[in-house]
Amino acid sequence: NAGVMQNPRHLVRRRGQEARLRCSPMKGHSHVYWYRQLPEEGLKFMVYLQKENIIDESGMPKERFSAEFPKEGPSILRIQQVVRGDSAAYFCATSFGVRDTQYFGPGTRLTVL
Amino acid sequence: AQKVTQAQTEISVVEKEDVTLDCVYETRDTTYYLFWYKQPPSGELVFLIRRNSFDEQNEISGRYSWNFQKSTSSFNFTITASQVVDSAVYFCALSEALGNYGQNFVFGPGTRLSVLP
Numbered sequence: 001n002a003g004v005m006q007n008p009r010h011l012v013r014r015r016g017q018e019a020r021l022r023c024s025p026m027k028g029h030s031h032v033y034w035y036r037q038l039p040e041e042g043l044k045f046m047v048y049l050q051k052e053n054i055i056d057e058s059g060m061p062k063e064r065f066s067a068e069f070p071k072e073g074p075s076i077l078r079i080q081q082v083v084r085g086d087s088a089a090y091f092c093a094t095s096f097g098v099r100d101t102q103y104f105g106p107g108t109r110l111t112v113l
Numbered sequence: 114a115q116k117v118t119q120a121q122t123e124i125s126v127v128e129k130e131d132v133t134l135d136c137v138y139e140t141r142d143t144t145y146y147l148f149w150y151k152q153p154p155s156g157e158l159v160f161l162i163r164r165n166s167f168d169e170q171n172e173i174s175g176r177y178s179w180n181f182q183k184s185t186s187s188f189n190f191t192i193t194a195s196q197v198v199d200s201a202v203y204f205c206a207l208s209e210a211l212g213n214y215g216q217n218f219v220f221g222p223g224t225r226l227s228v229l230p
Contacts, residue, residue, distance in 0.1 A: 042204060042222040091158060099216050104158035
């Protein structure tokens with residue numbers, strides 16, 4: 001059983017470009033959570049999605065960030081017009097049910113030059 | 114609001130020593146879950162344990178053990194006979210219900226454990 005997959009593992013962007021981060025849930029999991037980890041800090045919740053629905057986006061910056069989890073395909077976290085402060089590790093976690101354990105992907109390390 | 118505190122920012126021990134990582138949480142819910150995750154230098158997050166608020170039994174898994182004390186809102190993690198491979202950042206996390214639709218997951222700031230040979 002494959003675990004949670006994230007790609008790319010490393011992403012380098014110049015200021016002003018767009019970053020697209022993908023998360024493929026573990027088989028059977030329909031709940032997706034995105035977290036950001038700034039250097040030397042803990043994880044901060046960003047957004048929680050179920051298929052085709054955003055359930056909670058209280059941790060998402062209001063501008064430039066968006067997330068989706070379409071009926072088919074991976075969940076995508078999109079960051080438009082990236083700035084240096086967006087450099088971080090972005091983790092996605094998925095769970096089978098609403099209150100079940102979240103299993104994490106390996107993360108995408110975004111570097112903005 | 115829920116909150117997770119890990120007062121120890123960094124701990125260094127010598128191999129084979131026992132070490133306890135502290136976790137104190139705040140929540141208004143009566144039903145909640147507590148977790149520990151390990152983040153080794155390679156960066157991935159590894160699930161270690163999940164405990165629900167109604168189960169106060171301590172748990173042991175090999176060299177790892179967890180002590181859940183509801184009276185003091187603590188969920189401490191002990192590594193017995195530590196090894197160099199235990200070196201990592203350890204995160205404690207708390208999950209509360211988010212209505213009927215999900216969970217509010219909060220992580221502590223993490224404790225960086227260095228086990229020296």
